[in-house]
Amino acid sequence: MAVRSISESQSKSKAVKLTFVYLSLIVGMVIVILPFLWMVSTSLKTPAAVFKIPTVWIPNPIVWENYPNAMTVLPFVRYIMNTAQITLLAVIGATFSGSLAAFAFARLRWRGRNFMFVLVLATLMLPFQVIMIPQFILFRSLQWLDTYLPLVVPAFFGGSAFNIFLLRQYFMTISRELDDAAIIDGCTRFGVYWRIILPLSKAALMTVVIFIVQNRWQSFLVPLIYLFDQKKYTLALGLRLFQDQYTTDWELMMAAATVSMLPVLLVFYFGQRYFIQGVVFTGVKG
């Protein structure tokens, strides 16, 4: 009898605890989501409704025209195409050159490997601001200003050390016996990379691709330094221009912000499995 009442009170306190956990998590989720809802809600309002107190959450009337209006006051379609082009090139360059280097670090035996790998990791600590100005001067003397080259070319030379690190860690987890078997069957070492390691690393490659897309799509400082011609602007620069010129048109600004966030949110939503793996992989093991 006594035993039963103890376990009963225990399970009761557990239930109380669990209720508390769920409640806190739900409150937190609401707070996290509110800015997004506020953005979308504002993007569908009339100018008067934006300022209205008490707050209007579901606009009446719903002004869908804000979206086409926001997209046409500035050439946003062009900005989106520009950004997509830069992002695509950066993805190709960084995944290809990064995975090649990662393969050498994970799979090949060579003198100097450890030293070089430490060097790669050390560049992670290198803050962008120190190289920003000399890079600008370098690209200026190459006459690359106001082109996409400064944004794209570095990606083809290894890209971020972070990607190399992530891919190398992943490649290490693939059994070496596969390599040996393939080589016995007459596969070259490069063939091992191309036919075995890459196909088996789709998850890690996806993670890297998502990271790069996210990063490039929203990058602001680098395009700000290198692009001057408004026709060449990226989405981030276009948004900035928009915000400068239409400071009080909140409904249009929020429509533009919604459109610009949508691709990133979609990429995250569909790739979240890989993404979360990647975050854990690099964040815990350090």
Add this chain to the structure above:
Amino acid sequence: MAAIQENVASATARKQKRQWYQLNGEERLAWVLVLPWIIGFLAFQLGPMLASLALSLTEWRMFTPAEFIGLANYAEMISGDPLVLQAFKVTTIYSVTSVPLRIALGVLVALLLNASIRGLAFIRTVYYLPATVSGVAVAMVWLLILNGDFGMLNRALGLIGIEGPYWLTDTRTVLASFVLMSLWSVGAGIIIYLAGLQGVPNELYEAADVDGAGDWVKFWRITLPMISPVLFFQFVIGMIDALQEFAGPFIMTQGGPGNASLFVMLYLFRQGFEFFQMGYASALAWVLFVYIMVLTLLIIRSSAVWVYYEGEVKGS
């Protein structure tokens, strides 16, 4: 086992025969594969870094020839330009507030998520969403949220009878606004801490249960020490990131009001790309770099006291 020994033996034998510049096929391939990165490193990172150090000793306005002025840029920063001190003050206050708060909040949510709840994947995704977006669009949304007259924050405060300040145009609240904004995107941290929590062996908690330890004791004596390496790593990365904050203040306040949100990166950008003081801006970049390095080293030094590594032997 035997195969490994054989390998090692043959490797050492090979090593004795070959000179350092003689590469076998595998080594040659390795260098070829790493070559793009090496070129990129030399051309886009190491080279510019050294150039930046040289530049910081010059006065150069882009359109006139550079002039060597020794350490004058650095002297100017210390004695002639109060904005430098202001920028470092602002950036430091922001970083030392934002980063620990982000970690505390992240761990808190991770602990809640770790309480074997249902719908974990969904809830985790929701918390992660803000971390996926960044830059200009986010700054625009927060401009609207923090607006003094009709922003979402002041509307919410109004509901409980508080009249909120003009967040971004008040010197007293502008930095707090940026800290608040940074807390919105703790999602990446949450996922990392959650993974850390899930890695704590259950036996430890079971042993503590046998000893009759409560939740609070378990948290301080088991959970926190066990995840301290993860916290440490996130602290270092977080500080390096926070000290380089740029897009938010650039778009939302332009450093104002009265330079109350003049972050170092913002001032650096202004010197370099608005005033074209390339020499001075380079010097500023180096001071920030050294500052980040010193802070990082301090954190690493202090970690001996508060970070617990499993398998490490202390004392003796």
